[in-house]
Amino acid sequence: MGGSVDGTVGFYDHTIQMQAQGKEISCVFLLNDTPGVLIGVRSDLADKVKTGADLKGLKLGITAPGSSTDTMARYYIKKAGLGPRDVNIIAVGSGAPGMVALEAKNIDALVYFDPIATMLARKKAAVPLFDARTHEGSKQAFGGTYPTACLYLQQSFIDKNPETVQRLVNALLKTHRWINSVPTEQLVEAIPAGYKTDNTEISMEILKASKDLFSQTGLMDPESAKVPLAVLSDYDPKIAAAKIDLTKTFTNKFVERASRQLK
Numbered sequence: 001m002g003g004s005v006d007g008t009v010g011f012y013d014h015t016i017q018m019q020a021q022g023k024e025i026s027c028v029f030l031l032n033d034t035p036g037v038l039i040g041v042r043s044d045l046a047d048k049v050k051t052g053a054d055l056k057g058l059k060l061g062i063t064a065p066g067s068s069t070d071t072m073a074r075y076y077i078k079k080a081g082l083g084p085r086d087v088n089i090i091a092v093g094s095g096a097p098g099m100v101a102l103e104a105k106n107i108d109a110l111v112y113f114d115p116i117a118t119m120l121a122r123k124k125a126a127v128p129l130f131d132a133r134t135h136e137g138s139k140q141a142f143g144g145t146y147p148t149a150c151l152y153l154q155q156s157f158i159d160k161n162p163e164t165v166q167r168l169v170n171a172l173l174k175t176h177r178w179i180n181s182v183p184t185e186q187l188v189e190a191i192p193a194g195y196k197t198d199n200t201e202i203s204m205e206i207l208k209a210s211k212d213l214f215s216q217t218g219l220m221d222p223e224s225a226k227v228p229l230a231v232l233s234d235y236d237p238k239i240a241a242a243k244i245d246l247t248k249t250f251t252n253k254f255v256e257r258a259s260r261q262l263k
Helices: 013-020 068-079 096-103 116-123 135-142 155-160 162-179 184-190 200-213 222-235 253-261
Strands: 007-011 025-030 038-042 059-062 088-091 109-112 126-131 149-154
Touching (some): 007 013, 038 116, 068 088, 096 109, 109 126, 126 135, 135 222, 149 162, 184 200
Parallel strands (some): 059 088
Antiparallel strands (some): 025 149, 038 109, 038 126
């Protein structure tokens, strides 16, 4: 919003949150049409904690207050019939610190993503209450497919620089088509060393578990866009009162044009 970058890959949620503040940013390419998030409990509690309602009185780790993990956790807890004070929500940071906090029993449950999801599963340290790396898991947790990571830009930039936006979208669509067409081994080989584990077997497991996150088309489904709006409206009364126009939070025209150009 300050203009130091022209485009951002971030959660689609942000386009809705900004509109509620009177600012226009728009998603032009959907990278992930499921959120890839899990809520899991320590394995030693798995016999007692089988649903969201069973989290009552426990400590749940999120990345940071006001983050997407915070929003999703509070929505899940509310839909399970619990009040905001029934679960002790604690910020533990993203990635490895959350896993360390869970294994040290500083928290009882955790909101997490891959690669932590695969690492915890390999260690048998956590049992998921839901796994939104799949469409079914997303529906279980949020009532529908929850579009997440996307390329968004200020609407003013899109209007002034349509050719630049089109080139970005073309590149992303080519990449997604490649991701969805090559073997997992080839994907692991292509990832720079700093972005994967040193263990090829674990990297393979992570990508196999996460591959469904990547959109096949880059298109936003207007019905799916209603799911994060429902979650955010339930979480933030300002958004609920804002009368959000979802048609101004995304556009499919660049992806549609890219599909024609890249045939």
